[in-house]
Amino acid sequence: MKLGSLKNGRDGRLIVVSDDLAWFADAGHIVPTLQGALDEWERVEPLLKNLHTDLEHGAIPRMRFHERDAAAPLPRAYQWADGSAYVNHVALVRQARGAELPESFWHDPLMYQGGSDGFLGPRDPIPLRDEAWGCDLEAEVVVVTGDVPLGATREQALDAVRLVGLTNDVSLRNLIPGELAKGFGFFQSKPASAFSPVFVTPDALGERWQDGKLHGCLEVELNGQPFGRADAGEDMTFDFGTLIAHAAKTRALGAGTIIGSGTVSNRDTDGGPGKPVADGGLGYSCIAEVRMVETIQGGTAVTPFLRGGDRVAITMHDERHHPIFGTIEQEVVAG
Amino acid sequence: MKLGSLKNGRDGRLIVVSDDLAWFADAGHIVPTLQGALDEWERVEPLLKNLHTDLEHGAIPRMRFHERDAAAPLPRAYQWADGSAYVNHVALVRQARGAELPESFWHDPLMYQGGSDGFLGPRDPIPLRDEAWGCDLEAEVVVVTGDVPLGATREQALDAVRLVGLTNDVSLRNLIPGELAKGFGFFQSKPASAFSPVFVTPDALGERWQDGKLHGCLEVELNGQPFGRADAGEDMTFDFGTLIAHAAKTRALGAGTIIGSGTVSNRDTDGGPGKPVADGGLGYSCIAEVRMVETIQGGTAVTPFLRGGDRVAITMHDERHHPIFGTIEQEVVAG
Numbered sequence: 001m002k003l004g005s006l007k008n009g010r011d012g013r014l015i016v017v018s019d020d021l022a023w024f025a026d027a028g029h030i031v032p033t034l035q036g037a038l039d040e041w042e043r044v045e046p047l048l049k050n051l052h053t054d055l056e057h058g059a060i061p062r063m064r065f066h067e068r069d070a071a072a073p074l075p076r077a078y079q080w081a082d083g084s085a086y087v088n089h090v091a092l093v094r095q096a097r098g099a100e101l102p103e104s105f106w107h108d109p110l111m112y113q114g115g116s117d118g119f120l121g122p123r124d125p126i127p128l129r130d131e132a133w134g135c136d137l138e139a140e141v142v143v144v145t146g147d148v149p150l151g152a153t154r155e156q157a158l159d160a161v162r163l164v165g166l167t168n169d170v171s172l173r174n175l176i177p178g179e180l181a182k183g184f185g186f187f188q189s190k191p192a193s194a195f196s197p198v199f200v201t202p203d204a205l206g207e208r209w210q211d212g213k214l215h216g217c218l219e220v221e222l223n224g225q226p227f228g229r230a231d232a233g234e235d236m237t238f239d240f241g242t243l244i245a246h247a248a249k250t251r252a253l254g255a256g257t258i259i260g261s262g263t264v265s266n267r268d269t270d271g272g273p274g275k276p277v278a279d280g281g282l283g284y285s286c287i288a289e290v291r292m293v294e295t296i297q298g299g300t301a302v303t304p305f306l307r308g309g310d311r312v313a314i315t316m317h318d319e320r321h322h323p324i325f326g327t328i329e330q331e332v333v334a335g
Numbered sequence: 336m337k338l339g340s341l342k343n344g345r346d347g348r349l350i351v352v353s354d355d356l357a358w359f360a361d362a363g364h365i366v367p368t369l370q371g372a373l374d375e376w377e378r379v380e381p382l383l384k385n386l387h388t389d390l391e392h393g394a395i396p397r398m399r400f401h402e403r404d405a406a407a408p409l410p411r412a413y414q415w416a417d418g419s420a421y422v423n424h425v426a427l428v429r430q431a432r433g434a435e436l437p438e439s440f441w442h443d444p445l446m447y448q449g450g451s452d453g454f455l456g457p458r459d460p461i462p463l464r465d466e467a468w469g470c471d472l473e474a475e476v477v478v479v480t481g482d483v484p485l486g487a488t489r490e491q492a493l494d495a496v497r498l499v500g501l502t503n504d505v506s507l508r509n510l511i512p513g514e515l516a517k518g519f520g521f522f523q524s525k526p527a528s529a530f531s532p533v534f535v536t537p538d539a540l541g542e543r544w545q546d547g548k549l550h551g552c553l554e555v556e557l558n559g560q561p562f563g564r565a566d567a568g569e570d571m572t573f574d575f576g577t578l579i580a581h582a583a584k585t586r587a588l589g590a591g592t593i594i595g596s597g598t599v600s601n602r603d604t605d606g607g608p609g610k611p612v613a614d615g616g617l618g619y620s621c622i623a624e625v626r627m628v629e630t631i632q633g634g635t636a637v638t639p640f641l642r643g644g645d646r647v648a649i650t651m652h653d654e655r656h657h658p659i660f661g662t663i664e665q666e667v668v669a670g
Contacts (some may be wrong), residue, residue, distance in 0.1 A: 010374055010589075010590075028352060035406045039345055076413045076589055077414060078411045078412070078451055079452035079455075081452060081522070084499070095610050102516075102517070104517075105517075108517070110519050111519055111520065111522070112448070113447070113449060113517040113520070113522055113525075114415060114448060115416075115448055116413055116414065116451070117413035117414035117589030117591070118550075118586075118587060127485060129485065129486055129585065133585070133662060150464065151464055175490035175585070180518050180519075182435075182437070182440075182445055183515050183520070184445050184446060184447040184520045184521070185448070185518070185520015185521065186519070186520065187416070187447065187448055188581075188584050189585070190448075191585045191586040226621075247522070247602075249523050250464065250507060250510070250526045251418070251526040251527050252527075253452060253453075254345075254453045255345075256452070257452055266540060298606055302588050306603070320383045
């Protein structure tokens, strides 16, 4: 089942979307918002699934789904906690910052608390007040949980996964070193993230959802050119069950908690820094990584961070080359 | 005007509370929840104020207000961002951790993104899975904002302050050094915070709300003994306008954002480390601070962190010795 929110007020209007993303049916008679659905999932999920079946069978009135009308599936949320599960990415970014990677990073998940009071829709521009802040995209996988009890095991955590989706976790790279030096983590360096047009239940992902990971090529385009083709199921050191259990170690997590994978990143087959897609490599899911590789190879980062007018697209296709979650397509608007 | 939420489902039930905290009137016919009120404050505030006036005049049916029935005024929120505005506290805690205080901390506010998916009510126990985590209280002032535009000035930020209250920002001290060393800030070390029974509009605070600060003695009791008597209006290096503007530098803030002051802390009059209340000092708003002072004076911290059965109370009284925000009274439940 695929769920989305049409732009409407602060919390959107819940819709069920057809598997091919061509049609939707309003779910407002069941529950008005996705947060509302997550709040009483046990009661609401079977009703939404029936609606989805009717939609697929053409048994109810349906309307054309346009991704441009979609808000983030959760236009605001009570929690957004982002891991760094692809330790390869963390190692490269740290190297780029001249910071060391502690050995513990390979067995103790890194996670930060993100701002969740307002997210961008999949076609919303990225507002950037100052290009000198070094705006970057970060293509990631996310899951949305139900209630997770304090001290949940990995298995309990995986049972609580309700939905899977994609995000562009916008980062202001040039603000990060200063903030991290202060010791309290990211704040100003993490403006609003954008989410895919729809989130999908794990059962509808088939073999792509395995071992607490989403498997498939995460396609990232920068200004219309292929930029990233990493597989989200590869090199993910910590699966979502482990990430959620990490978050729930000292406190329960409320329904509607969004947990992020961190920037997807694959090791290069030859063990060296990743090659660009144009050179037959898997490319990058953020600009910081290609800048790192450029620095290693030529002494200087060449690819600039995002500037006004730059365009980013993030998607993942199924076997029939249909986007699973729809496509995040954003333009940076500076000033 | 004083607002609170009775325990009811995930978001509570909005009530207007009399100035003496003895009575309440249900506000459900205006708007069911406090978040709902904040979402459309311009429309709702005059209606709630009328209800408050009627309640004060005994012009409507009223019911006894019991603080034990109260949830946190916002039982969950879309954002909880906690500053460290009392740099005296930061300096002492850093000293206790053996970490240096950068000079920039005196002019660049420190702020972390906290978890906001579930808060404790003013009488809820503090759940503690492991006493070895070093559970501490932190008595703070908070404000709740309306919508704050991206890049808001301090003045715009102050205009957006809707409500003022108190919090116990529970911290797990022994988890902090490890988390901060990882560089991503607090996560497991910050379980759910508790909030005062009511939040109060700035206009109802009179001269106590001045220059973006709450003025008055923040009374903290530990196991029934006076523990802290610091004045929240003193030694606050960054006022709430500055804290909010800091948070809004790179992103807009959604209505219902809670901004915390950080642990309230006053310098001792003689310039040395603060004295306990029993010795005529202003005491402490967290245990870490007294442990720091003990270490300086005797080489070893003596006061233990919170253990099962320990009781914490946080309040602030007005001129007639009535609690302004009600009282946070919590017992630690270990295991």
